[in-house]
Amino acid sequence: MAGVIYVAYLNGYAPAWADFLTEAIAESFAPEPVRRFEAELDLAPAYASERRQYHATLILAALLRRLPEAGSRMVGITSVDLFIPVLTFVFGQSQLAGAAAVVSTYRLRSQFYGLPPNEGLLLERTIKEAVHELGHAFGLVHCADQSCVMHASSYVEEVDLKSAEFCAACHATVCAPAER
Amino acid sequence: MKRKILIVDDELSVRKSLEEWFLEDGFAVETAEDGTAALRKMDVGPFDIAVIDLKMPGMDGITLQKRVREIDPNAAIIILTAYASVQTAVEALKLGAFDYVTKPVDPDELSSTIRNALRQRELTEENVHLKEKVTELGQTGPIVGTSPEMLRVLELIRTVAETDSTVVIRGESGTGKELIARAIHAQSRRRFFPIVAVNAGSIPETLLESELFGHEKGAFTGAQYRRKGKLELAAGGTLFLDEIGDVSPKMQVDLLRVLETKRFTRLGGNQEVTSDFRLVCATNKNLEQLVADGVFREDLYYRVNVFTIRVPPMRERREDILPLARHFVDKYARAMGKPALPITPEAEAVLLGYRWPGNVRELENAIERAMVVGKGPAIGEADLPVHVGDHDRGPNGISLAAVEKEHIERVLRETEGNVTHSARLLGIDRATLYNKIKRYGIRR
Numbered sequence: 346m347a348g349v350i351y352v353a354y355l356n357g358y359a360p361a362w363a364d365f366l367t368e369a370i371a372e373s374f375a376p377e378p379v380r381r382f383e384a385e386l387d388l389a390p391a392y393a394s395e396r397r398q399y400h401a402t403l404i405l406a407a408l409l410r411r412l413p414e415a416g417s418r419m420v421g422i423t424s425v426d427l428f429i430p431v432l433t434f435v436f437g438q439s440q441l442a443g444a445a446a447v448v449s450t451y452r453l454r455s456q457f458y459g460l461p462p463n464e465g466l467l468l469e470r471t472i473k474e475a476v477h478e479l480g481h482a483f484g485l486v487h488c489a490d491q492s493c494v495m496h497a498s499s500y501v502e503e504v505d506l507k508s509a510e511f512c513a514a515c516h517a518t519v520c521a522p523a524e525r
Numbered sequence: 526m527k528r529k530i531l532i533v534d535d536e537l538s539v540r541k542s543l544e545e546w547f548l549e550d551g552f553a554v555e556t557a558e559d560g561t562a563a564l565r566k567m568d569v570g571p572f573d574i575a576v577i578d579l580k581m582p583g584m585d586g587i588t589l590q591k592r593v594r595e596i597d598p599n600a601a602i603i604i605l606t607a608y609a610s611v612q613t614a615v616e617a618l619k620l621g622a623f624d625y626v627t628k629p630v631d632p633d634e635l636s637s638t639i640r641n642a643l644r645q646r647e648l649t650e651e652n653v654h655l656k657e658k659v660t661e662l663g664q665t666g667p668i669v670g671t672s673p674e675m676l677r678v679l680e681l682i683r684t685v686a687e688t689d690s691t692v693v694i695r696g697e698s699g700t701g702k703e704l705i706a707r708a709i710h711a712q713s714r715r716r717f718f719p720i721v722a723v724n725a726g727s728i729p730e731t732l733l734e735s736e737l738f739g740h741e742k743g744a745f746t747g748a749q750y751r752r753k754g755k756l757e758l759a760a761g762g763t764l765f766l767d768e769i770g771d772v773s774p775k776m777q778v779d780l781l782r783v784l785e786t787k788r789f790t791r792l793g794g795n796q797e798v799t800s801d802f803r804l805v806c807a808t809n810k811n812l813e814q815l816v817a818d819g820v821f822r823e824d825l826y827y828r829v830n831v832f833t834i835r836v837p838p839m840r841e842r843r844e845d846i847l848p849l850a851r852h853f854v855d856k857y858a859r860a861m862g863k864p865a866l867p868i869t870p871e872a873e874a875v876l877l878g879y880r881w882p883g884n885v886r887e888l889e890n891a892i893e894r895a896m897v898v899g900k901g902p903a904i905g906e907a908d909l910p911v912h913v914g915d916h917d918r919g920p921n922g923i924s925l926a927a928v929e930k931e932h933i934e935r936v937l938r939e940t941e942g943n944v945t946h947s948a949r950l951l952g953i954d955r956a957t958l959y960n961k962i963k964r965y966g967i968r969r
């Protein structure tokens with residue numbers, strides 16, 4: 346059963362490439378319908394002032410409450426820096442075999458690494474991370490195939506090394522998702 | 526079989542987030558809030574890894590570590606510690622813990638600690654396991670071709686794989702140079718270790734440096750943590766350096782030194798690191814010309830150019846076009862769960878008549894597209910990209926940029942504005958295409 350995937354831009358974040366991202370996600374998860382969505386979330390409870398970052402798990406909980414209908418999934422796109430306890434940061438977070446995922450562009454921007462802006466590269470990285478986190482929501486775990494989008498990446502160059510696509514095995518799992 | 530991990534921490538949020546993290550990494554996860562609960566969980570073991578918080582109410586991490594080791598001596602123990610307690614964590618190492626990490630930990634550091642712990646366990650496990658890994662690593666894509674040119678390439682791969690010398694793979698873009706590099710690695714004695722690929726052409730110079738050499742914490746803006754470079758990650762295995770002709774003069778000096786000494790320092794560091802790797806590089810440039818122009822160092826040229834494999838372009842191995850086309854039909858049929866369609870004689874003629882400037886990659890993309898758009902019982906002329914059937918138009922005195930813009934617009938029209946498919950057809954990556962669309966102000 347195909348459920349809608351909502352690509353939710355959080356709190357007015359509106360990158361120029363938003364439509365390209367939505368389109369790329371639609372290609373990866375076809376035939377599931379993919380829609381662009383805007384959401385205002387109260388991020389204050391997720392903010393940890395001592396580390397000046399946002400708790401990704403709490404953002405997921407807030408996203409879940411915005412889900413328009415049961416059976417759909419949502420990936421939030423935000424520009425704020427995300428973390429989970431124990432880790433210094435995360436590019437994104439998701440519910441394994443669940444409905445919500447979130448991706449931050451904060452550490453995907455070249456500027457974060459002292460390099461000139463590159464919107465095309467930022468788009469590409471965001472596509473990879475969004476497809477990756479949604480892949481987890483479809484029940485996929487990390488893949489050993491280095492070029493598969495489900496390959497784990499814990500720093501940005503690792504994001505650049507993998508492709509934006511599922512390997513054949515991961516793709517098959519997405520096409521036939523387990524009952525949730 | 527899933528690896529098993531036990532997480533012991535008194536903080537619920539820490540347990541939750543680590544559990545989630547390891548589940549996504551494919552582990553079977555058990556959690557416990559204190560030492561007593563952890564020891565109870567040992568019944569459902571054995572565990573590959575136990576992650577234990579140092580400071581907990583009741584039994585502390587050190588005591589728990591001892592008890593766990595008594596029950597399951599093979600479990601690799603990783604201690605979680607606050608920065609202030611690092612001294613105690615070092616004590617834990619002396620008592621046999623595998624490693625410790627300081628909270629909050631860099632994701633990269635946590636995953637490499639876990640990887641190392643698993644590797645150490647694997648080394649103690651039986652040979653059988655190693656054999657399974659060989660077959661897994663040996664799976665590179667097949668190199669298709671029966672033309673004399675390709676048979677020669679395959680022969681060269683076999684010969685060079687047995688040696689440990691540096692190899693330069695030369696050929697136009699899209700000829701499948703990385704596939705050749707992987708084949709060399711898979712047939713070499715280094716196949717049990719990783720092959721690590723770096724594309725010097727697609728990474729800005731400043732990033733390439735840290736990519737290859739790694740960096741220490743604080744080496745540059747944004748370097749908040751120490752990170753190993755690809756040279757270190759390739760230890761024992763093969764480093765595949767694509768587009769070596771694009772490496773800057775400064776990096777050439779650094780590379781030469783590494784190749785000569787096998788030693789280097791991470792950015793911002795002064796401690797020397799050694800790494801034993803085999804270098805396989807590739808380029809679509811004329812290295813001799815670059816040397817003559819003074820763009821590529823002669824000493825580096827001689828250092829890397831020990832063994833050359835030339836991959837012929839598609840137009841020089843025309844007899845491989847149809848076997849390759851059929852190979853890709855089969856590949857995508859399997860991936861898409863569709864029947865492997867035959868190719869009509871008319872479409873075959875078009876495939877054979879085209880020059881394939883983008884080489885095997887362009888052919889693969891054309892077939893993939895045909896498998897997606899094709900509705901009939903066979904792949905026909907109409908399923909192939911329009912320009913493949915076109916005859917080249919003569920030059921008409923317009924700028925390269927204008928030609929590029931027009932061509933991008935045309936391909937975008939052909940794919941109904943689909944950026945991903947257009948990028949593939951154009952043989953460039955999506956990030957580059959997006960930047961070009963923006964620069965030329967192209968409307969989809």
Ligand SMILES: [Zn+2]
Pocket residue numbers: 477481487497498549
């Ligand atoms: Zn992941």
Ligand SMILES: [Zn+2]
Pocket residue numbers: 488489490493494495496511512513514515516
């Ligand atoms: Zn995969």
